[in-house]
Amino acid sequence: MHAGDGNIHTNIPVNSNDYVMMRQADVIVDRVMALARLLNGVISGEHGIGLTKIQYMDEEVLQAFADYKNVVDPHGHFNKDKLMPGSSLDNAYTPSLHLVQQEALILEQSELGALNDSIKDCLRCGKCKPVCATHAPGANLLYSPRNKILGTGLIIEAFLYEEQTRRGLSIRHFDEMNDIADHCTVCHKCLAPCPVDIDFGDVSINMRKILKDHGQKNFSLGTKASMAFLNAKDPATIKVMRKGMVQWGFQAQRAASSVVSKWPSVTAKKTTPPNTSGSGKPIEQVVHFVNRKLPNRAMLPAKTTRALLGIENRDYVPIIRDPEKTTEDSDAVFYFPGCGSERLFSQVGLATLAMLYDSGSKTVLPPGYLCCGYPQTSTGDFDKGKQITTENRVLFHRVANTLNYLDIKTVIVSCGTCMDQLLKYEFEQIFPDCRLLDIHEYLMEKNYSLEGVSGEHYVYHDPCHSPMKTYQPMKVTEALLGKPVTLSDRCCGEAGTFAVARPDIATQVRQRKATELQANLVANGVEAGSTTHDVKMMTSCPACVQGLSRYRDETGLDTDYIVVELVKGLFGDSWANDFVERANRGGVEQVLL
DSSP: OOOOTTTTOOOOOOTTTOOHHHHHHHHHHHHHHHHHTTTTTOSTTTTTGGGGGGGGSEEEEEHHHHHHHHOOTTTTEEEEESSSOOOOOSSSSSOOGGHHHHHHHHEEEESHHHHHHHTTTOOOOOOOGGOOOOOBTTTTTSHHHHHHHHHHHHHHHHHHHHTTTTTOOHHHHHHHHHHHHHHHOOOOTTTTOOOOOOOHHHHHHHHHHHHTTOOSSOHHHHHHHHHHHHOOOOHHHHHHHHHIIIIIIHHHHHHHHHOOOOOOOHHHHSOHHHHHHHSSSSHHHHHHHSSOOOOOGGOOOOHHHHHHHTTTOOEEEEEOOOOOOOTTTTTTEEEEHHHHIIIIIIHHHHHHHHHHHHOOOEEOSSSSOOOSSSSHHHTTOOOHHHHHHHHOOOHHHHHHHHHHTEEEEEEEEHHHHOOOOOOTTHHHHHHTEEEEEEEEHHHHHTTOOOOOOOOOOEEOOHHHHHOOOOOHHHHHHHHTTSSSOEEOOOSOOTTHHHHHHHHHHHHHHHHHHHHHHHHHHTTOOOOTTOOOOOOEEEESSSHHHHHHTTTTHHHHHHHEHHHHHHHHHHHTTTTTHHHHHHHTTTTTEEOOO
């Protein structure tokens, strides 16, 4: 290319793991350079002279360049040492093409290869920007999936170069990888608009795994405590942790928020969040964590679902049914409540059981407290996530064998991340020909509805991990609530452990959600800025119940789970006590596993 005009550069496609082909390419380069000189050309290039071509340059030409470089750049800031006498690869920014073979081998034999393969097809089109939760134009423009892919590619190059030149891996590169991996809620929404099907949620999870495997993942006390709570199975441990972390912890956060949120500087950061790059100072993270209040005590039942029904023993499989309604032909369903629906917002799990009880279904629960494994996997702890998944699947096979007299055809969930994880469990192999269904979809099929109940306007927040996979979420919501519902876009900012791991980034995400909620209120006839109205926020994710409750003070929106709103409307405010009393009077059967 340009061989006769003094602008020679070679472009020879090779399989970089083919030794013979690489040697043939070296010979071809020698011949091309000789031909260029034969045509009265010089060894140059439109992007500057690369290290591959330095061997073909005359010494007097190199010396002339060195003299000029010493005049215009005496301190060697520009591409340090490149093409200078005695230069090597130690400080150059552009590696020699002779290192491509080493690069290919490293990629083949390391997790960097898989990471590179997952992003290499990016077209840089930017279609992922509008849907990305951490692309916050009001704060920064750095963390859309497209930009994070660019950054990830640069980090991979940095790792490869340091491995090739044996300079050792820099801790700084791990810090940069942490920064990119932290700026992701793992919502997977970037996949749909991507023309080449890159899911940066999966990329972020893989980056977190690499960081954890190398012992370089940033430490977060909030994430550590949350994982300990989710991993616990012992009822006494869960009770103590729930009391300390959830009940007392939430009260302490609300007390701190009552003070801190009044500071002008904190108020300003909520409406105009600061830029985020790096992990930030601990005190700043604390301020971000308390700038909006967590749910109050009224939203947090004193006991878990299992404790209320006396079904905490891991040696028994609970079956809950109304003996007056169930027959041999009644539906048998398997309900996996998940952590959020039975440990945290236990009214969600209780309301689900109450509605299944009323429908005449025989509801089988897994024995003891279980987590689905999604939170562990999403934080990069693949081994723990795989362990939990495997143990659960083995346990469910045992349940199926023990209850082989029940024809379970439906597995019910009440959490979107549980749904995503349980899709990998192959339930059709556990309960033959069964289906996975969200509780709201199941109740819509049973023709439940609040139709005729007046005095409320509803806004529906569809979770990033929507549990409704069989029917369109808005169709289900409007059918159950019996009236038109306004859809609310954008992430609530909670995203599992995201809000406690990086509160500063969560503040940016919440700024966009707060703007969206104000627009939702105006669409329902509420005067801009008013916090007094009859609009309620509905969602179908326990974590989103927590996330959306943080906007209560600035929007006046009360948040609840759809099935909880349904059971309240159908059976009154005392539904929980009434159901527990009825169930404990002969509605709970426990079968030895």
